[in-house]
Amino acid sequence: MSPSFKILRFMTGAALLSASAMAVAASGAAPQFDVQRIVTDIKTLASDEFEGRGPATPAEAKTIGYIAAQMKAAGLTPAGDKDGWFQDVPLRMSNITGTPALSMTIGGATQPLAQGGEIAVRAAETGQSSVKFADLPLVFVGYGVKAPERGWDDFKGVDLKGKIMVVLVNDPDFEGGEGDFGGKLMTYYGRWTYKYEEAARQGAAGVLVVHESEPASYGWATVKNSNTNTMFDIVRADPKAAHTQMEGWIQKDLAAKILAASGIDFEAAKAAARKKDFKPIPLKATMSADYAVKSEIITSHNVAGLVRGSKYPDETVIYSAHWDHLGIGAPDAKGDTIYNGARDNASGTAALLELARAYAKGTKPERSVLFLAVTAEEKGLLGSEYYADNPLRPLATTAGVVNMDGPFGVEKTTNFSISGAARLDLLTMLTEEGEKLGRHYTPDARPEAGSFYRSDHFPMAKRGVPAISFNPGRELVNGGAARGKELGDIYTRDRYHQPADQYDDSWDTGSWAGDMTLLYNVGRRVVDGHGWPNWSADSEFRAARDVSAAQRK
Template identity: 85%
Template sequence: MTSLTFRFPRKSLRTLALGALLSASTAALAAPAPKFDVARISNDIKTLSSDDFEGRGPATPGEKKTIDYIAAQMKAAGLQPAGDKGSWFQSVPLRMSNIVGTPNLAMTIGSAATPLSQGEQIAVRAAETGQSSVAFKDLPLVFVGYGVKAPERGWDDFKGVDLKGKIMVVLVNDPDFEGGEGDFGGKLMTYYGRWTYKYEEAARQGAAGVLVVHESAPASYGWATVKNSDTNTMFDIVRADPKAAHTQMEGWIQKDLAAQLLKASGIDFEAAKAAARKKDFQPIPLKATMSADYAVKSDIITSYNVAGLVRGSKYPDETVIYSAHWDHLGVGLPDAKGDRIYNGALDNASGTAALLELARSYAGGPPPQRSVLFLAVTAEEKGLLGSEFYADNPLRPLATTAGVINMDGPFAIEKTTDFSISGAAKLDLLTMLTEEGGKLGRHYTPDSRPEAGSFYRSDHFPMAKRGVPAISYDAGNELVNGGAARGKELADIYTRDRYHQPADEYDASWNTSSWVGDMTLLYNLGNRLANGHVWPNWSQDSEFRATRDATAAQRP
């Protein structure tokens, strides 16, 4: 679940800081931030993103190397193991699914037979239903607009259409994306805009499959990201009834193919999108069918979160969490140079390296009053699965977890004057971050791309939806040298050329001028929380406030 501020484009949304909600009693701080070793951070990134780690895919030899390295660094720093049964590891059972060989995919559009190439016009995922094959012939396709059923907004894109035995074709993002205003918060993406929601809704509707139409702007990433992610190994949490959450076929199609489907049915693609932005939209049966035939290998495997603890001196049962995901995409389709290893240097060896350096700092300094948990989670790239599992099976009680500070690409490409967080949120933890940033001469900038749905795309989200105050740090985009314009330019280059591609590799020539400042801000926020005794909360109008308030009696 930022861009070339070393924050990935999928992880940013407009945020509104709360006003002065915190009293002076938050200030019981310990020593100032320690010195951070940029060379050591660089070495951790270089090691974790090397070809030897094979892209850090869960359930691969690369995972074993990765988690062993993280645990060894935590042990060397002086942390206590905080995983299962006194170990460094928390077992995370997952369903792992792979398409065997090359899938046979085709459509009949109008009367024309149209073969489809996996990764080109279409990208289908391995079925996550547990079935051993996907085989169907000439199933009808139905365009359902944005595929949203939101009774609280008086919105229903399905209007009673029967999707059983049919393939649902759906637009990505919210109905408000194109016009910037409406029932879904304008440019601010709601969960209804996420492809994960659309897959879930397809299952609820009883569809035989679902195809999301890819467009770079509303998706917030290019086709290369879809192709490289969705044609790879799929993981999911182990579900009692996986078919309640997944259809047998889930995937994406290119916009040109979607336009071809609609044209054969006498409808212009842009006109169909315009119609889909209105409440009175009616589903459109397409003059097209789809056939598919491929085998799926499905296994239940165990991946691992890695957890190390610095025990609190005064309130050891209360917890502050720093988190980062250690996984990336592993080995996948080759790029134009034939490189098949998705090294994930920025996404997210950099966050893991920051986690380790912070762990060294806390373990080597005065004991904090609250315990601090350093949590490296698995399978973020497969749907925040490691953090989702932790949130369901916490190693430390969520009710007495004061806050979560997540790091996913936490360093800027160069020194910045600002900082941000991933996602639209109103909470005291952001107020604290803003205050700590101000002390360092940096200001908070709300995300300029609220349509990207970043709040739902990083490892803080599973904790947030269970009420725990949680943010994912973003290093900002306003460069000291060149300002926001140059920051955006470099971010766009990263998104286009490196994000979720083999080219996301360690580079010894990186400008590291922002790193100490980012580490200091991350440390100061956590240190303030760990050496105080306040309990940050969400704003009164936050959807997470009631969940947090329900556990208030468990906090001293």
């Protein structure tokens, strides 16, 4: 899909949605939202008392208890397991114990590596109690992509058993902006999660992703903070089929040094990796590692509350947001160890609660509305992945999902967007509702960041459920897109996944009421209609949705 992607107002198959069928009932007009109440929820959830809302920490019980109490006070019905507020989410929790001993021998010289410095390795998610290997050879595998439908194979049959893959982040198209992978629009092949999965399929002993801020879409601080703390994964029958024993990232300068010792220029290697005829390059470097891993199965929780529909109670629309953040971690330059996660994602959780109040107190919706606060998003969308595998409400009769991850603009905006790029009726409807409020849709400003695969709507989307993750846009009334980009870049650099993501009384809440109204209106349009939104005919998610069509009437 081209980065000049424009929204298509299409009407297809079972998703033919007449204006009358999908119109918002007059009595369902958007309520007045209490911005101060939203602020209170954010300040509470992002306070030091909640210790960064880490799953499986004492802060989890406090966090999910608060969310459930707010849902109960709003008048929702418990919708979790066994008629309670919570859905149990079993996860494998893994921690490196002590300081890992890491080193590389590059061109004959041994160099120790500092965890969080030149390298960031994750606790093994294979269930093993230690990681210990010596002098395993490194192999540069370009972008590490095997995509038969594109005629692309970076591995060319090379045996990687007992070897460490060194792989570039993002897609082969990122640098040139065009090619077999849709230009700047990142495909799933560009995500680090895919690189890890493919390393396991290739039988590699480990994988190191080369960090560069532009193709990764975040700085090294984010990599360090996200990878050197507690790791979580869904409970797998064979975790070694999905993970190698060592997964991690290295800084670009270290990667360039490794390649240089092998007589290869880093930029030349990247250029070669952009071509189909690329072949893996054995490097004159080896790696050694020795560290203990504590692994155990724990139970985290999603929180679920329902407003039951008046006419079609067995049909569902979902609003979702993740409640978790990074918890307590390494201190920043000021010595702060609490990763408060105010924008990411106390703000989305607060929006979820305010929408729940509006639906519960307002005109009865025709379809049921599920308000779902999910766990372990920061660990790989695990709470939403578990829900999608174990839905509390059938996916076939879930009409749509609206996810909220940082849903409020830094100031009032004239536009809005979604995370990533997709074509579906739900986006058409969002665009139409935005236009009624004097706002226009703008495609994701950074399609190369792969945002579509980084929010909790994605596990639902890949199973065919029409799903979007709302983005408030950054074309500011005061300063336009340029200033919006500047402020967004500052947040990413200085606060994202860092202790500095805290609530500040100086926050501008001018966009919040409008953002809430748009979120409410698009959901209400689906809730009070009996049509079934779908994906575009050429969407990769359309086939999965069509398979379940017989269950929808």
